[in-house]
Amino acid sequence: MxxxxxxxxxxxxxxxxxLPWLNSAQVFCAQPQYVEFNGGKGIRYLTAFSQGVDPxxxxxxxxxxQGLSDDGEIYFSAVFPVRTGIFPLEITPVVYSEDNxxxxxxxxxxxxxxxxxxxxxxxxxLG
Numbered sequence: 696m697x698x699x700x701x702x703x704x705x706x707x708x709x710x711x712x713x714l715p716w717l718n719s720a721q722v723f724c725a726q727p728q729y730v731e732f733n734g735g736k737g738i739r740y741l742t743a744f745s746q747g748v749d750p751x752x753x754x755x756x757x758x759x760x761q762g763l764s765d766d767g768e769i770y771f772s773a774v775f776p777v778r779t780g781i782f783p784l785e786i787t788p789v790v791y792s793e794d795n796x797x798x799x800x801x802x803x804x805x806x807x808x809x810x811x812x813x814x815x816x817x818x819x820x821l822g
Contacts, residue, residue: 711740712761714772719744722751725809726821730760737762737771739821741779741809751805753782758821778818781808 710721727740739760743751756779762771782805814821 711738711742713742713759714761714770717744719746723806723809725806726812726814728821730762732762735762735764735769735771741777741817741821749786751782752786753779753784756782756809758817775819777821779809779812780816780818781805781812 711724711727713721722743722745723741725741727738730737730739737760739758741756741758743755743757745751745755754776756777758775758777760771760773763769764771
C-alpha cells in the first residue's frame with residue numbers, strides 16, 4: 696500500500712503489481728485496498744497506464760484486482776472499466792509551446808480528488 700502513498704502522479708518505480716504486462720507505464724494507483732476471500736487474497740486499486748503526455752480521459756481509468764490463491768498456484772487478474780467523474784470525457788486539442796510545454800498526464804489535484812472520493816461515487820461502486 697505504501698507504493699500508493701504518493702502525492703503526485705508517478706510511473707515506473709512505484710507501480711503496484713499488474714498482469715498481464717502492458718507496454719506502458721503505470722501512471723498512478725489510487726484507492727488501494729487489500730482483499731481476502733475464501734481461498735486467497737490480493738489487492739484492488741484504480742489505475743491507468745500511458746506511453747505519452749496526453750491528459751488522461753475518464754475512459755483510461757480502470758479498477759483492477761491482482762491476487763493469489765492461498766496455495767500459490769493461481770494468479771487472479773481482473774480489470775474493469777470505471778467512471779470517476781474527475782477526468783475529462785474527451786481530449787481537448789492543446790497546442791504546446793515554450794509557454795505551454797507538455798506536462799504530466801495527470802496532476803496532483805486529480806490524484807488527490809481520486810483518492811478522496813467515497814467508494815460508492817464511482818460507477819460501478821468499488822465496494
